Amino acid sequence: MLRAFVTALLLTLFAAQPALAAERVKDIGRFQGIRSNQLTGYGIVVGLPGSGDDNLEYTVQSMKGVTARFGFQLPPGINPSLKNSAVVMITAELPAFAKPGQRIDITVSSMGRAKSLRGGSLILTPLLGADGQIYAMAQGNLAVGGLGAEGADGSKIVVNVPSTGRIPDGATVERAVETGFATAPTLTFNLARADFTTAQRVAAVINGRFGTMRARAIDAVSVSVSAPPGADVRTMLMSDIENLTVDSAEAAARVIVNARTGTVVINSAVRVSPAAVTHGKLTVRIDEAQRVIQPAPFSQGETAVEQQSAIGVEEEVKPMFLLDPGPKLADVVKAVNAIGASPADLVAILEALKEAGALKAELVIL
Template identity: 65%
Template sequence: MTRIRFPSLSLFLTVLALVAGLVSAPAAQAERIKDLGSFQGVRPNQLTGYGIVVGLAGTGDDSLDYSTQGMKGMISRFGLTLPAGVNPSLKNSAAVMVTAELPAFSKPGQRLDVTVSAIGKAKSLRGGTLVLTPLRGADGQIYAMAQGSLAVGGLGVTGADGSHLSVNVPSAGRIPGGATVERTVATGFDTAPQLDFNLAEADLTTALRVADAINIAFGDKRARAVDAVTVSIAAEAGAEQRILMMGLIENIEVKPADAPAKVIVNARSGTVVINGAVRISPAAISHGKLTVAVQESPRVVQPAPFSAGQTAVEQSSALSVTEEKKPMISFKGGASLADIVKAVNAIGATPSDMVEILQALKQAGAMKAELVVL
């Protein structure tokens, strides 16, 4: 017996009910300004470098050209030169890319965590050691130097017959505190004519509220909203004065604007997320539930005695379709998320059904919300 049914509704309704409970709560809670965005120029920078990992147990790159060139370059730094035409066997070493993130205001001597990833055919970096590698920024300048033993969480095993087993990813690892900062990144925040605070999410109302909160806290008109993202703040020259002002501004509490009405739908998994700002105009919904059953009953057919026939299997199929009738649900104007949850529960819609219902409401103009289908 084969039955085609939609997924269970219990988990979907539980999640929606929890979200619906937020409708009665305050629309938005006060947040610190530092949680809403960041000051322009005060940000981390990405660093990258090309290096060689040595000390591997025969799981390296072997004789790849770029690995061989990298090894020759490393050896030459120690005053050694390989004979012409001689290429080292690199089964115990691998060419890697090294990446790190340089936080704002990092000073020379501070330590950074680095990630090391194989770029060749190395099977595993377990047990390897990264040789001294310069890490460069987007401007091509060296900002840190990396070196150290790798911590690899993955494991790879290869059998004599060529079979291979991997746990996690053995071709990548990390070196905690494996890089040392060598150069400071100039942020320019202490010499710029003004400070700009950028919101993480663009919103005109939130930008205006941030500017107003700063002006109220300092008792003047130093802050103004430039656009939906940027709040420009007049500041005195000098790093000490600006750091003091920035620290005070970060801890001012602001009530951000309510999020716009939005419905997120994942059509592949049937996940539906509706925020509390969604409202439904007057509409009526009727949705049926269809079940298709396929019953297979094959039987063996024997030929008559002393005949030339052969034993065969005769297929016997029984198909049935059952459609469960559901009542029509009517939404009054301004229906909230809680009303939607109740209606979904009443008609027994599954997450997949809900996707179709929401799309139909949007097409009918009854749902004034952005519908995002993933």
């Protein structure tokens, strides 16, 4: 009885608070364990038109390792010129629930002095996960978007990045990653942005749809959902939860300033206490000129040059403006635009308001 009362009270409180437009649960987070995994591999690209690594030591060692797989051993002391080969790193994303036999895209990047991978073919290479196990095998012809050309006099031109390419469907999945979602004691939904209010609202919406206390907010990110075991049952439950709509809580008041580009972003929650602001610009200008002085005819004088300096001070007068109590974003922008402040000037005004305690927001400098 007490739990039902608490749930009803939370629903009432959250409905009374200001909120953004309703969003689907799947758009504000994801279930724990349902994620992609990174794979990497080390391999050899062959068939290059003389744009490879040449005779780099690790390229030679890698090629010897490849040929050894087929029972062929290069004679000791012989290091072949490998202008048509290049040592590469292969990276890929293994999607959640990927099954053996499925194919995934891979990216191939040169590690050595190869000028271009255009026209090359990747030799069969295992792709490893963070645990050192093989999860996919990669092989195929590269698609390279960049190109490069070099003249006899040393001049060259490069378009995009010819030392990196992709192979669509270039790897075959050999092992599935166990997610544990079918056997875990509970399902955990994690928000993309930590917020206690949003977490409570997600739990309240799930309880309103599936029954009281089915879900509970663990912290500002995670919502624990009780679910019966079984992949089929949990798949249906997770699908229903993802398509529920929830009113996300309004973000904390924040002003973001990019000091390198002068970009200023102010969210709608920013408020300003009563404050008077004036903004002016003082310019000191010094002009230098030279005047030639000629002596009188038949005199003993000499021609001379006289320096003339003109110093002036200009002060751009701009009126002081008053920020009324609790103005919203539109009022702040309108007041600042009224005095013609540049982005750099706006940053200075915001910093001064923050220091004076009038800006009710977090000021973030990037």
